[in-house]
Amino acid sequence: xxxxxxxxxxxxxxxxxxxxxxxxxGELYSSEIKxxxxxxxxxxxxxxxxxxxxMLTSQHGEVRITCKGADVPRGLFFLPLGPVANVLFSVTxxxxxxxxxxxxxxxxxxxxxxxxEPRNSGQGAD
Amino acid sequence: MTVHKNVVCTFCGCxxxxxxxxxxxxxxxxxxxxxxxGKNKIMHAITEPPTPSVNGTxxxxxxxxxxxxxxLSKARNPLIYGLSSTTSEAQRELVEIAEITRGNLDNxxxxxxxxxxxxxxxxxxxxxxxxxxxxxADLVIYWGCNPVESHMxxxxxxxxxxxxxxxxxxxxxxxxxAIDIRPTPxxxxxxxxxxxSPGHTFEIASALRALIQGEPLEFPEGQxxxxxxxxxxxxxxxxxxxxxxxxxxxxxLGVTQCRNSDINVEQVARLVQDANRHTRFYGVAMRGHGNxxxxxxxxxxxxxxxxxxxxxxxxxxxxxxxxxxxxxxARKDIDAALIVATDPGAHLPKDAVDFLKTIxxxxxxxxxxxxxxxxxxxxxxxxxxxxxxxTFYRMDNVPLRLKKLVDSxxxxxxxxxxxxxxxxxxxxxx
Ligand code: SF4
Numbered sequence: 001x002x003x004x005x006x007x008x009x010x011x012x013x014x015x016x017x018x019x020x021x022x023x024x025x026g027e028l029y030s031s032e033i034k035x036x037x038x039x040x041x042x043x044x045x046x047x048x049x050x051x052x053x054x055m056l057t058s059q060h061g062e063v064r065i066t067c068k069g070a071d072v073p074r075g076l077f078f079l080p081l082g083p084v085a086n087v088l089f090s091v092t093x094x095x096x097x098x099x100x101x102x103x104x105x106x107x108x109x110x111x112x113x114x115x116x117e118p119r120n121s122g123q124g125a126d
Numbered sequence: 127m128t129v130h131k132n133v134v135c136t137f138c139g140c141x142x143x144x145x146x147x148x149x150x151x152x153x154x155x156x157x158x159x160x161x162x163x164g165k166n167k168i169m170h171a172i173t174e175p176p177t178p179s180v181n182g183t184x185x186x187x188x189x190x191x192x193x194x195x196x197x198l199s200k201a202r203n204p205l206i207y208g209l210s211s212t213t214s215e216a217q218r219e220l221v222e223i224a225e226i227t228r229g230n231l232d233n234x235x236x237x238x239x240x241x242x243x244x245x246x247x248x249x250x251x252x253x254x255x256x257x258x259x260x261x262x263a264d265l266v267i268y269w270g271c272n273p274v275e276s277h278m279x280x281x282x283x284x285x286x287x288x289x290x291x292x293x294x295x296x297x298x299x300x301x302x303x304a305i306d307i308r309p310t311p312x313x314x315x316x317x318x319x320x321x322x323s324p325g326h327t328f329e330i331a332s333a334l335r336a337l338i339q340g341e342p343l344e345f346p347e348g349q350x351x352x353x354x355x356x357x358x359x360x361x362x363x364x365x366x367x368x369x370x371x372x373x374x375x376x377x378x379l380g381v382t383q384c385r386n387s388d389i390n391v392e393q394v395a396r397l398v399q400d401a402n403r404h405t406r407f408y409g410v411a412m413r414g415h416g417n418x419x420x421x422x423x424x425x426x427x428x429x430x431x432x433x434x435x436x437x438x439x440x441x442x443x444x445x446x447x448x449x450x451x452x453x454x455x456a457r458k459d460i461d462a463a464l465i466v467a468t469d470p471g472a473h474l475p476k477d478a479v480d481f482l483k484t485i486x487x488x489x490x491x492x493x494x495x496x497x498x499x500x501x502x503x504x505x506x507x508x509x510x511x512x513x514x515x516x517t518f519y520r521m522d523n524v525p526l527r528l529k530k531l532v533d534s535x536x537x538x539x540x541x542x543x544x545x546x547x548x549x550x551x552x553x554x555x556x
Contacts, residue, residue, distance in 0.1 A: 007324065009307070012414075014162065014275040021137060021167040023174060024472055024495050061476060072308045076324065082472055083496060089475035091456035098434070098450025099237050100475055103383045104324055 001047040003110035006075045008058070008088065010102045016080035033082035034063070037070035038109075042077075046111055053112045058088035058105055064112060077109065127155070134528050135164035136211065136511035138277050139413030139521030140256075140284070152532050154512070161278035171512035172534060176494040179504045187505060191542060194464070194488040194503045195549035201462035201486075203438065204229035207451050208468035209425075210418035212490075212539045213516025213528065217417075217424040219543035220466060224437050226550055230460070231435045233421035234468055236450040242382040242411050243422055243432045244446060245391035252398050254374065254408040255522045256283075261290030262406075265370035267303045269394070270327070270380020271412045274311035280412075281315065285376065292372075301370070303363060305330070306380060320363070325385040326353035331393035333357065337364035338400045368404040378412040413521040416511075420519035455481050463487045466539060471496030490539055505542055508534035516540060 019029035036056060043049060052067045063084050072078055079085045089100040133145040146158040147168060157165045178190045198204055206224045209217050210233055224231035235243055266285050273280040281287060289296040304316035313319040322330060333352040336343055337360060350357045367373055377394055384390050401407035413419045422432035429435045431444035447453055454460050455478040462485055471479055472495060489501035492509035508514040513534035517525050
């Protein structure tokens with residue numbers, strides 16, 4: 001297993017939106033906001049499979065997410081907006097615009113040893 | 127059982143105003159016609175209210191408002207922000223509170239659609255109403271947006287499927303182009319999908335402008351792509367724009383938050399202007415929160431600026447990057463915060479939240495959320511559009527009046543803020 005580099009893009013997903021307005025303390029919301037959509041070849045390059053738990057790391061922090069193979073370009077990773085993604089961003093890094101790099105943050109991704117909790121797998125909005 | 131018809135859903139910038147809600151014994155029993163998000167939003171509108179509290183101790187709303195007024199009266203450089211999911215009447219109160227406390231006033235668009243708002247201040251935007259799109263548009267472009275997941279009824283109600291006065295065939299009579307960095311449920315609904323590489327909005331808009339103006343575009347051998355899409359595909363897009371009767375370009379955060387931020391949207395707005403030399407063509411920003419557009423409108427009427435305003439000299443000054451919420455939190459020169467109708471605990475970078483936890487914060491929200499546990503003063507309010515009325519601005523700048531369907535034990539944002547303002551003025555004069 002090895003780590004790969006890429007750009008993180010934060011997005012709205014249907015599930016994240018509808019879970020958020022029901023309750024931000026619910027299981028549906030907390031599991032959806034840690035699902036990272038990633039190209040299957042990027043998953044293979046890490047030596048990982050669908051549902052793999054991984055650490056996503058930026059210059060500002062790291063978070064544990066669950067990988068989900070999806071029809072996205074190689075090298076781009078998509079994570080729903082929310083407090084999980086927010087650990088990776090910083091107010092000190094907005095290029096004087098006041099807006100963080102929500103759509104193009106440099107990150108690395110490496111599989112974790114722990115197995116993902118079953119409830120986290122296959123909960124994507126696609 | 128009472129059935130309320132034509133209720134406005136307040137979640138997203140579509141503000142669908144055809145929702146049906148059944149109410150019995152002051153309880154919402156069912157919601158019809160809304161999308162999955164809108165339905166959940168209305169069904170859960172009065173669930174999980176926070177407890178009024180000061181520094182974690184339960185108190186009355188009146189005592190919480192008094193403490194909030196004390197904090198704001200004492201603060202040397204307060205931040206007042208959020209605004210995007212409350213009524214324009216409450217937003218008006220917030221402008222006054224910012225002025226009398228000589229504080230900073232900002233709304234969520236400053237880290238969201240803000241670059242597009244700034245671009246529109248520079249270039250303007252030839253725009254139209256969603257009703258006109260429904261009745262007239264024969265070319266629809268979605269650029270950097272995915273309404274199937276974020277504005278779920280936009281396609282069915284306004285832009286793609288509906289049959290209108292001059293669009294009797296509905297979807298069949300429309301051509302649809304999607305521009306995005308990945309396939310999405312929205313791009314799957316398009317006739318033409320251009321999958322571009324990230325960070326090229328400015329070049330793409332510039333190339334399309336040149337093509338629409340009839341400029342010859344020459345490329346070195348083997349490099350005839352823009353945004354990794356062959357120029358011939360862009361020629362076809364330019365021809366579709368020039369050849370349509372009534373075209374609309376919807377743009378989302380993929381455009382406003384792309385590399386170069388506001389100048390992307392300036393170039394897109396100029397592209398819309400150029401297209402009008404050939405046909406009727408409009409641009410519409412896919413605004414997210416229900417009344418974030420209203421926040422820009424109200425701040426512009428009252429201060430002259432749509433976001434990022436500072437009142438420390440007693441009159442409004444505007445400087446995005448300096449008076450934007452996030453850089454102010456980065457500089458740590460804010461000494462109190464009034465947060466209304468937004469949840470920084472869920473939506474701001476973690477270091478911003480860590481700093482907010484170190485200063486007195488006042489939070490008004492109908493729900494217990496990720497900001498509630500660490501706010502110094504928590505004030506529950508009636509949810510707008512369900513238990514409080516007021517005005518919201520749709521993404522196309524059309525203001526809609528909200529309905530009140532049930533009674534809430536809590537006052538509205540507007541009522542709380544009026545009282546808070548009066549207490550601040552009283553403290554200043556006594
Ligand atoms: S599309 Fe937006 S406004 Fe319409 S019902 Fe859904 S969430 Fe509400």
